[in-house]
Amino acid sequence: MNGNYLEFNIFFDIIGTIAFAISGAILGCKKKMDILGVIVLGLVTALGGGFIRDLVLGITPPKMFQNSTNAIISTVFSILVFIFYAQKSGFEYSNWIKIMNKFMMITDTIGLASFTITGMATAISLGHNQKFLLIFVGSITGVGGGMIRDVLAGTIPFIFREQIYAGACILGAIVFIIARHFLGYQLSMIICFFTVLIFRLLAVKRNWNLPRIKD
Numbered sequence: 159m160n161g162n163y164l165e166f167n168i169f170f171d172i173i174g175t176i177a178f179a180i181s182g183a184i185l186g187c188k189k190k191m192d193i194l195g196v197i198v199l200g201l202v203t204a205l206g207g208g209f210i211r212d213l214v215l216g217i218t219p220p221k222m223f224q225n226s227t228n229a230i231i232s233t234v235f236s237i238l239v240f241i242f243y244a245q246k247s248g249f250e251y252s253n254w255i256k257i258m259n260k261f262m263m264i265t266d267t268i269g270l271a272s273f274t275i276t277g278m279a280t281a282i283s284l285g286h287n288q289k290f291l292l293i294f295v296g297s298i299t300g301v302g303g304g305m306i307r308d309v310l311a312g313t314i315p316f317i318f319r320e321q322i323y324a325g326a327c328i329l330g331a332i333v334f335i336i337a338r339h340f341l342g343y344q345l346s347m348i349i350c351f352f353t354v355l356i357f358r359l360l361a362v363k364r365n366w367n368l369p370r371i372k373d
Contacts, residue, residue, distance in 0.1 A: 167275070178269035178303055203306070205303065206306040207301065270358060275296070289335055296334070297331060301317050322361035
């Protein structure tokens, strides 16, 4: 892999970390947790998927323990969300909830798209090129942190109840695997990012869902 590819991977890793930390912290604030609870939700959302990925790939200790940068970034943004959320008294409460729900959905989608890329990139950097493995680690890196976040917050994980979620990761991973053979890594990463982002946002806007049991 060339230096530019690694720089792209670092870029998406930081973007995903910030986005997921904000997403987790918002949920913590909505659940009226104290500042420690908000920070914990921000941390597990931002780092949980990568932790699971590293266990699958045999990276020991997981990267979150080798480099504390992402943990620091997650903590800082979680605290900022807590401070910002504490100032909500100036807004009409119902409008505030709508704004925060929309913002959480957007940041969660950005994290989903970014970490789908970094999951596959980590596997490739270790010499793994099996298609199923790449799709799996890309998807689990994207959805893993959110699953842990939702369980800790006492809600049904997004992956089991929201509009197309893990499916967006899988589609993006497949697009990346196909595109990198023709367009190279950098352009394929960008295409993968926007595939996940657009597909997930369309699913929310148009209320696309997988089949489910109805009352």
